[in-house]
Amino acid sequence: MKKIMYLNIILLILILISFITFRIYINVNNENNKKIDNNIKDIVIEKNILKNYTSYLYQDETGNLYTKNYNNHNEIDIDAIIKEDKINDFNNKVEELLNLKYPKFIVNSLLQEDVIRNYLIRSNELVIYFSNYQLEYELEELLYLKVNYNEIKDYITFTVILDSEYENEDGFKYNNSKKSVAITFDDSPNKNKTTRLLNILNDNKANATFFVVGNKINSNKDILLTMKSLGNEIGSHTYNHKSMKRMTDEEIVLDFYKMNDLYKSLFQEDLKLIRPPYGSYTDKTLSLIPASFILWNLDTNDWKHHNSDYLVNYVLDNIKDGDIILFHDSYDSSISAIEKLLPILYSKNYQVMTVSKLFEVKNKPLELNKDYYKAS
Numbered sequence: 001m002k003k004i005m006y007l008n009i010i011l012l013i014l015i016l017i018s019f020i021t022f023r024i025y026i027n028v029n030n031e032n033n034k035k036i037d038n039n040i041k042d043i044v045i046e047k048n049i050l051k052n053y054t055s056y057l058y059q060d061e062t063g064n065l066y067t068k069n070y071n072n073h074n075e076i077d078i079d080a081i082i083k084e085d086k087i088n089d090f091n092n093k094v095e096e097l098l099n100l101k102y103p104k105f106i107v108n109s110l111l112q113e114d115v116i117r118n119y120l121i122r123s124n125e126l127v128i129y130f131s132n133y134q135l136e137y138e139l140e141e142l143l144y145l146k147v148n149y150n151e152i153k154d155y156i157t158f159t160v161i162l163d164s165e166y167e168n169e170d171g172f173k174y175n176n177s178k179k180s181v182a183i184t185f186d187d188s189p190n191k192n193k194t195t196r197l198l199n200i201l202n203d204n205k206a207n208a209t210f211f212v213v214g215n216k217i218n219s220n221k222d223i224l225l226t227m228k229s230l231g232n233e234i235g236s237h238t239y240n241h242k243s244m245k246r247m248t249d250e251e252i253v254l255d256f257y258k259m260n261d262l263y264k265s266l267f268q269e270d271l272k273l274i275r276p277p278y279g280s281y282t283d284k285t286l287s288l289i290p291a292s293f294i295l296w297n298l299d300t301n302d303w304k305h306h307n308s309d310y311l312v313n314y315v316l317d318n319i320k321d322g323d324i325i326l327f328h329d330s331y332d333s334s335i336s337a338i339e340k341l342l343p344i345l346y347s348k349n350y351q352v353m354t355v356s357k358l359f360e361v362k363n364k365p366l367e368l369n370k371d372y373y374k375a376s
Contacts, residue, residue: 055121086155104203137347171205179321204342206352214239214259233354235273293371311337322376
């Protein structure tokens with residue numbers, strides 16, 4: 001009996017010691033957390049612990065985000081996690097990844113000296129939150145960049161387990177929180193005008209569909225190859241740009257396959273889209289050609305209005321999610337309008353894509369021998 005009583009007493013003592021030890025541990029850690037969070041009244045959005053580093057993402061009362069990082073409870077800045085001789089390499093990598101994610105007009109703003117960068121240390125990546133930047137158009141999104149440690153493994157001062165697979169952020173990927181439209185260009189290609197337009201589209205993380213006239217292909221193969229390589233789409237605008245209503249059925253079919261053969265010789269695939277010149281076709285025409293007929297629901301009439309500001313305002317006043325917009329790459333005023341328009345559309349939460357991509361994201365598969373005016 002006494003033996004059992006002694007064992008119970010010993011067990012109670014062990015429990016008491018464990019409890020006291022646990023309380024001391026909790027108090028010490030609370031004290032350490034108080035040191036880290038001292039005088040910070042803002043909301044902690046995220047907390048990460050990696051080796052000796054503790055990284056916090058805060059939101060202040062105005063909604064702005066910022067970070068604080070600690071090494072063994074001492075606050076540190078970016079110099080503590082990037083090797084001194086690798087700072088320039090790190091900054092170059094950030095610029096490279098920014099150019100993958102954002103349009104040029106945003107990247108140029110984020111690279112200015114007075115822009116503030118806040119760094120959040122995660123287990124597999126460094127996240128950079130940007131503030132104090134100046135943009136011509138107010139954005140509806142938070143500007144940040146995820147930098148996987150695979151990209152900067154030789155620059156950081158600590159060791160991590162690298163992801164076996166990862167993807168960098170890509171500004172051309174569809175975002176289902178945004179509105180989507182397709183901008184199309186008829187009578188393409190047009191030498192330097194089209195080349196300039198392709199650069200503008202690429203700089204703004206936009207793609208378009210070009211309806212190409214077949215008799216221009218042989219003298220513009222390099223432009224068409226570049227067009228496709230940048231993610232744009234090519235459709236037929238017939239070989240000779242004749243009204244289909246003035247052609248016989250046999251002429252329509254021969255024209256399509258003549259155009260298709262040229263396209264196939266370049267891209268080893270058949271044409272899937274066609275835009276009849278002048279929007280002119282019949283129900284019989286639909287049955288003759290194994291392609292989707294792509295029309296439009298927003299016509300800029302840029303062949304008549306050679307004023308870029310007018311064209312920009314017309315689109316902004318009438319654009320809606322799912323629209324197919326008609327331009328021509330034949331006019332300098334149209335190219336200038338696109339250059340002005342794309343940053344504004346981006347700021348208004350629109351993404352500009354090819355016709356096929358638009359119908360894909362709207363879950364409306366394109367069918368052959370049918371006509372389409374919009375995807376909404």
